[in-house]
Amino acid sequence: MRICDRHGCDQPGNCPAPKSPNSPDRWYFCEAHAAEYNRGWDYFQGLSAEEAAAREASERRTSAGYAQSKHQAWAGPGDGTRSRDEMRALDALGLEPDAEFDLIRATWRGLAKANHPDIRPNDPDAATKFQQVQAAYEVLRAAEERRSWKPE
Numbered sequence: 001m002r003i004c005d006r007h008g009c010d011q012p013g014n015c016p017a018p019k020s021p022n023s024p025d026r027w028y029f030c031e032a033h034a035a036e037y038n039r040g041w042d043y044f045q046g047l048s049a050e051e052a053a054a055r056e057a058s059e060r061r062t063s064a065g066y067a068q069s070k071h072q073a074w075a076g077p078g079d080g081t082r083s084r085d086e087m088r089a090l091d092a093l094g095l096e097p098d099a100e101f102d103l104i105r106a107t108w109r110g111l112a113k114a115n116h117p118d119i120r121p122n123d124p125d126a127a128t129k130f131q132q133v134q135a136a137y138e139v140l141r142a143a144e145e146r147r148s149w150k151p152e
């Protein structure tokens, strides 16, 4: 016979309750504890330490994910911070994170010219570099436009 899953309870556990919404895993509680569970008692209590830690970690991951996407959504005009894409683009151009846009444009022009297919035909390394440089500049130019755009 099944015993109630509530810690310390020795009543028959014949009331299944989902461990989390849409989960196929079930707790089996006695009637009293099923009612308590359904009212939302602290569901960490009665889990093994391991289960509780795993659940807490996954919840922290979820909320960290929310916090991050919220931050990205707000990193728009007027916000001087650089996105991860911009950092990657600066890296591709060999520039520091705080490089001014004038320097970005000058560096892009130099690298694009040096690796241009007209200058280095049949050079796959140069062709790859040229594409990277173009893509990086496009990211940084778009970001600069967003940043310097001011409402009337």
Ligand SMILES: [Zn+2]
Pocket: 004, 005, 006, 009, 010, 011, 029, 030, 031, 032, 033
């Ligand atoms: Zn019980």
